[in-house]
Amino acid sequence: MGSPETALALTLSARQASDFELLSNGGFAPLEGFMGAADWRSVCERMRLESGEIWSIPITLATDLEASAGDVVELSAPNGKRLGRLEVSEVFDRDVDTEAELVYRTTDDEHPGVAAIRREGTRCLAGPIEAVALPDHEKAFARRYLTPEESRKAFADRGWKRIVAFQTRNPIHRAHEYLTKAALEVSDGLFLHPLIGETKEGDIPADVRMRCYEILMERYYHPERVILGVNPAKMHYAGPREAVLHAIIRRNYGCTHFIVGRDHAGVGDYYGTYDAQRIFDDIDIGELGIEPLFFEHTFWCQDCEGMASDKTCPHPQESHLFLSGTKVREMLSRGETPPHEFTREEVAAILMDAYGKESATDGR
Amino acid sequence: MGSPETALALTLSARQASDFELLSNGGFAPLEGFMGAADWRSVCERMRLESGEIWSIPITLATDLEASAGDVVELSAPNGKRLGRLEVSEVFDRDVDTEAELVYRTTDDEHPGVAAIRREGTRCLAGPIEAVALPDHEKAFARRYLTPEESRKAFADRGWKRIVAFQTRNPIHRAHEYLTKAALEVSDGLFLHPLIGETKEGDIPADVRMRCYEILMERYYHPERVILGVNPAKMHYAGPREAVLHAIIRRNYGCTHFIVGRDHAGVGDYYGTYDAQRIFDDIDIGELGIEPLFFEHTFWCQDCEGMASDKTCPHPQESHLFLSGTKVREMLSRGETPPHEFTREEVAAILMDAYGKESATDGR
Numbered sequence: 001m002g003s004p005e006t007a008l009a010l011t012l013s014a015r016q017a018s019d020f021e022l023l024s025n026g027g028f029a030p031l032e033g034f035m036g037a038a039d040w041r042s043v044c045e046r047m048r049l050e051s052g053e054i055w056s057i058p059i060t061l062a063t064d065l066e067a068s069a070g071d072v073v074e075l076s077a078p079n080g081k082r083l084g085r086l087e088v089s090e091v092f093d094r095d096v097d098t099e100a101e102l103v104y105r106t107t108d109d110e111h112p113g114v115a116a117i118r119r120e121g122t123r124c125l126a127g128p129i130e131a132v133a134l135p136d137h138e139k140a141f142a143r144r145y146l147t148p149e150e151s152r153k154a155f156a157d158r159g160w161k162r163i164v165a166f167q168t169r170n171p172i173h174r175a176h177e178y179l180t181k182a183a184l185e186v187s188d189g190l191f192l193h194p195l196i197g198e199t200k201e202g203d204i205p206a207d208v209r210m211r212c213y214e215i216l217m218e219r220y221y222h223p224e225r226v227i228l229g230v231n232p233a234k235m236h237y238a239g240p241r242e243a244v245l246h247a248i249i250r251r252n253y254g255c256t257h258f259i260v261g262r263d264h265a266g267v268g269d270y271y272g273t274y275d276a277q278r279i280f281d282d283i284d285i286g287e288l289g290i291e292p293l294f295f296e297h298t299f300w301c302q303d304c305e306g307m308a309s310d311k312t313c314p315h316p317q318e319s320h321l322f323l324s325g326t327k328v329r330e331m332l333s334r335g336e337t338p339p340h341e342f343t344r345e346e347v348a349a350i351l352m353d354a355y356g357k358e359s360a361t362d363g364r
Numbered sequence: 365m366g367s368p369e370t371a372l373a374l375t376l377s378a379r380q381a382s383d384f385e386l387l388s389n390g391g392f393a394p395l396e397g398f399m400g401a402a403d404w405r406s407v408c409e410r411m412r413l414e415s416g417e418i419w420s421i422p423i424t425l426a427t428d429l430e431a432s433a434g435d436v437v438e439l440s441a442p443n444g445k446r447l448g449r450l451e452v453s454e455v456f457d458r459d460v461d462t463e464a465e466l467v468y469r470t471t472d473d474e475h476p477g478v479a480a481i482r483r484e485g486t487r488c489l490a491g492p493i494e495a496v497a498l499p500d501h502e503k504a505f506a507r508r509y510l511t512p513e514e515s516r517k518a519f520a521d522r523g524w525k526r527i528v529a530f531q532t533r534n535p536i537h538r539a540h541e542y543l544t545k546a547a548l549e550v551s552d553g554l555f556l557h558p559l560i561g562e563t564k565e566g567d568i569p570a571d572v573r574m575r576c577y578e579i580l581m582e583r584y585y586h587p588e589r590v591i592l593g594v595n596p597a598k599m600h601y602a603g604p605r606e607a608v609l610h611a612i613i614r615r616n617y618g619c620t621h622f623i624v625g626r627d628h629a630g631v632g633d634y635y636g637t638y639d640a641q642r643i644f645d646d647i648d649i650g651e652l653g654i655e656p657l658f659f660e661h662t663f664w665c666q667d668c669e670g671m672a673s674d675k676t677c678p679h680p681q682e683s684h685l686f687l688s689g690t691k692v693r694e695m696l697s698r699g700e701t702p703p704h705e706f707t708r709e710e711v712a713a714i715l716m717d718a719y720g721k722e723s724a725t726d727g728r
Contacts (some may be wrong), residue, residue, distance in 0.1 A: 053705070185546040186657040218667065222678040243463040294548040304584065305704065306670045312545040314586040 004206040008073040010065050010086075015116065017077045017135045018197040018234040019059050022129035022249065024084070026148040027233070029252045035063040036126035037092040045243070053100050054288055056244035057103055057236055060066055060094060062120035067091060073125065078137045089127035096122055103241050112200040113237040115265075135232070140210045141196050146229040149193065154227055162186035164257040164293060165250035167264075169195045169235055171212040171351060173343040174231035175298040177220060178307035183259055190226045191255050192217075197234035200267070208354040215346045224331050229253070239264065239271035243292075247280075251290035261295045269308035300341035329355070372437040374429050374450075379480065381499045382443045382561040382598040383423050386613065388448070390512040393616045398425040400490035401456035408466040411608070413467075415417055418652055420608035421600055424458060426484035431455060437489065441499045445594075451562075453491035460486055463530040467605050470634050470710070476564040477534035477600040495559060499596070505560050511594040515555065516618035518591055521677045524552035528621040529614035531628075533559045533567060533599055535576040535715060537707040539582060539662040542671035547623055547657050554590045555619050561598035564631070579710045593617070603628065603635035604643035611644075615654035625659045664705035693719070 011318040012020060014153060022028040027041075028226045037238070040058045049055045053350070067073055100114045101108040109115050137145060146154065155163050164183040168176060170191075184190040194213060196206040217228050233249060236242045242265035247258040264276035272278075277294045285291050296310045299322060303315040321341050323331075331338050332355040337348045366631050376384060394417060399407065402414045404422045413419045413668040431437055464471040464478045473479050501509060510518065519527050528547040533542065536556075548554040558577060560570040574594075597613060600606050606629035606647040611622040628640035636642075641658045649655050662675045663686060667679040675682070685705050687695075695702050696719040701712045 178670075181547065181672070182549040184676050185543065185659060185673060186550060221675075221676065224677060225675050289449040295549060308545070309549060310586075311589050312548050312586060314584065347560075 008065065008071055010063055010066055010073050010074070011078065011080070011229075011257055012083070012284075013120075014078050014198050014232045015120075016061060017083070018063070018232050020075060020083055020129060020131070021232045022131055023059070024134060025232075027249050027252050028233070031055075032334065033089075033128035034086065034124070034126050035059055036090040037094075039100075039126075040092070040094050044099055047241070054244070054248070054283060056241040056248070057101060057238055058094070060124045061086070061126070062094070062117075062122065062124050064121070065125065066122065067125055072150050074128070077134060081133060081136060081278070083135065084129055084131040086125060086129050087127045088125050090125075092124055092126065093122045094124055104270070105240075108270075111237065111267065111270055113235075113242075116236075122328050135268070136212075137196070137230070137232070138207060140207055140214075141230045143166050144210070144228050144230050146253075148253045151227070151229055155189060155191075155254050157309060158189060158224070162187045162257065163189045163191055163255045164259060165191040165193050165253065165255035165290075166259045167193060167195060167246045167250070169209075169233070169271060171204060171209050171343075171347055173214055173347065174300065174307060174341065177216065177344075178298050179259060179261060179295045180310075182295075183257065184225060185327050187257060190221070191250070191253065192221075192226060192228045193231045193250060193253065194228075195233050195235060196230045197232050198235065199235045203235075204351075204354070211350045213345045215350065216344065219346060220344060235265070237265060237267040237270075240276045241268040243276035244279060244283070244288075247288065247290050247292060251288070255290060257291050257293050259295060260292045262297055301338075367674065370437055372429065373440070374427055374437050375440050375483075376447070378442050378562050379484075379598045380425060381447070382596050383425070384439060384447055384493060384495070385421070385499050385596045387493055388498060389596075391613050391616050392423060393512070395419075395423055397453075397492035398450065398488070398490050399423055399531055400454040401458075403487070403490075404456070404463075405459050408463055409466070411605070418608070418647060419612070420605040421602055422458070422463060424488045425450070425490070426458070426486065426488050428485070428487065429489065431489055437550075439493070443500060445497060445500060447497055447499065448493055448495035450489060451491045452489050454489075456488055456490065457486045457658060458488055468600075468602050468634070472634075473633065478600050480600075482667060497711065499562070501594070501596070502571060504571055504578075504712060505594045505630045508574070508592050508594050510591075510617075512617045515591070515593055519553060519555075519618050522553060523586070526551040526621065527553045527555055528623060529555040529557050529617065529619035529654075530623045531557060531559060531595070531610045531614070533563050533573075535573050535707070535711055536580055537711065538664065538671060538705065541580065541622060541708075542662050543659045546659075547621065548589060551554050552589075554585070555614070555617065556585075556590060557595045557614060557617065558591045558592075558599050559599060560594045561596050563599045567599075568715075568718070570617075572677065575714045576711045579714065580708065583710060584708060593721065598669055599629070600627060601631040601634075603630040604640045604716060606639035608643060608647070608652075611652065611654050615652070619654060621655045621657050623659060624656045626661055629726075664703075 042050045043058050045054050047056050067088050074088045075083045079084055096117050097107050104114050164187040166180045243260050249257050260277050262273050280292045298309045299320045301308045301313045301319050303319040304313050331353045406414045407419050411420050432454050437450045439447045441447055460481050463472050468478050511629045528551040530544045607624050614622050624641050626637050644656045662673045663684045665672045665677045665679055665683050667683040668677050687706055687727045
């Protein structure tokens with residue numbers, strides 16, 4: 001404080017502040033700071049930290065700030081809030097193409113995760129962080145904010161031993177509600193843990209999604225069996241590698257099981273439909289510390305008279321209600337309610353409201 | 365063969381033949397014969413074999429046949445079919461009241477399992493068996509007969525690693541279909557494994573049940589994800605202790621998970637609704653070798669617009685379709701189809717047919 005070493009200052013991007021937050025609150029345990037060259041390479045090449053622990057995506061701080069090992073950098077949030085400091089232990093250059101190829105399985109700039117690391121650049125500051133505060137969150141998120149320590153306590157207070165976590169960056173339609181409830185049937189409790197960090201353009205904003213989650217909590221989930229928390233992570237769209245990171249984060253929040261659906265954390269056609277499930281075949285689940293639960297395509301089936309999946313329903317596709325994302329967005333924009341077998345009418349109302357406003361903003 | 369030692373012969377009861385069958389086909393592994401005094405006591409008192417392995421219900425051969433250690437007894441099925449032989453290693457008296465108290469948690473003669481062991485008596489022949497044949501089964505069962513070795517192969521051939529087993533002695537209504545499918549959603553395959561051994565009077569006969577299972581296999585379960593086999597075991601109605609035995613049997617058939625619902629293997633009011641789940645709290649699941657999946661009360665909920673449970677549905681009871689067993693039997697006897705949200709119409713038709721015939725036989 002005030003000493004020459006603290007003269008360096010860096011305002012983190014929203015994406016970096018998200019990493020800072022998970023490093024600070026224990027969501028990224030065992031990490032205690034931004035990775036150095038050895039961890040970066042080890043994670044890229046063998047999906048493990050240099051120490052041997054499973055870790056799937058580098059957590060690095062790329063910046064042009066001139067700093068050297070031994071420096072201390074004051075860190076602040078995009079809104080200027082002071083967050084804490086970084087003790088620089090190392091300055092190194094990462095090879096973005098290597099990271100893209102090994103972690104994202106593509107070097108294509110059209111991939112939003114690859115584009116993001118290219119924008120960030122190659123020069124990274126590494127070292128442990130010390131937090132004095134966490135980034136601010138909007139009220140809608142803040143009231144659902146739980147640190148890993150708090151969620152663990154909430155689970156323990158309820159006597160839950162088997163807790164399944166659900167990651168989402170989308171509204172919860174009936175297909176998702178179904179798989180969370182199927183997983184809950186064989187668990188003690190469900191942790192709805194939507195991601196509220198940066199997502200790509202075109203994804204539904206987190207505040208709109210939160211309204212959808214809240215109404216489902218009020219009307220369709222059992223209050224004694226479901227906890228809604230928010231995950232401050234950003235999206236990498238790294239598919240399989242990100243499914244593993246998502247599982248690790250939820251392990252740290254105290255969950256025992258983690259739902260992995262089709263094309264988890266995927267984007268476009270970069271990953272096979274079940275690649276994010278197959279990656280767990282080569283992982284020792286005991287070592288990982290959380291067990292994945294794999295789901296296939298889920299839908300309403302007229303012949304089953306209920307929600308089902310490719311695993312549980314033997315009926316032909318004609319019996320299934322299928323709406324593409326594009327079709328649903330079109331309906332919502334036009335103020336048409338999608339079928340109640342596709343989404344709860346309360347959720348549809350929220351999305352129609354949001355899409356209507358967006359259309360209005362678009363000048364339509 | 366023909367030597368003086370083989371002069372002894374015993375025709376097994378249907379219940380004993382059921383035990384013989386599971387001892388022979390590996391369903392009762394690691395048992396290789398009928399238990400002696402040390403195992404009997406150890407199982408009653410500490411739910412373990414003398415060797416330390418978990419075992420929950422004594423498998424003993426009570427008979428008045430005069431025999432001594434060293435004798436060989438030829439065993440045959442109730443229909444006279446020669447099954448194999450018992451090498452008598454020990455003759456001992458079991459204390460039926462002790463077994464009733466410790467295993468069945470009651471000495472009440474009204475309990476069908478307790479009544480059965482009282483009828484069998486105290487004097488037991490113990491020793492390893494050697495099988496030359498298995499008991500015959502009706503064609504409807506025989507075509508679905510799989511030994512543990514065969515079911516393991518069937519699972520392996522399909523590449524299933526996570527296999528959930530469902531025990532039942534009842535028709536599968538939608539509540540049961542729902543829980544089997546919820547369990548299947550988080551597994552690779554489902555093993556429907558109805559019990560076809562002796563059940564108590566008033567239970568629906570196995571042949572009628574088989575017709576219900578077959579039509580569900582044809583119309584509502586996915587052929588690539590579900591295997592129907594038959595379990596030759598008899599019912600003990602021992603609730604918690606029998607839930608453990610049912611799990612052990614399915615472990616031997618190659619399953620990794622086992623569904624335990626409300627009042628599993630219970631009868632009357634002898635056991636608390638969730639006693640058969642709680643018993644697993646004190647069992648090392650790794651040692652047991654199969655993981656129980658616990659389910660609560662399931663039903664159709666109008667507000668959920670689907671099947672749900674006390675865990676997953678927050679709506680009031682008025683929204684739930686509930687029919688007592690008595691009510692359903694009355695409807696079926698009168699030829700009234702229960703609501704399609706309660707049971708599939710194809711199942712209702714089979715049961716109405718069976719109940720109609722039964723009523724006709726009753727002279728009505």
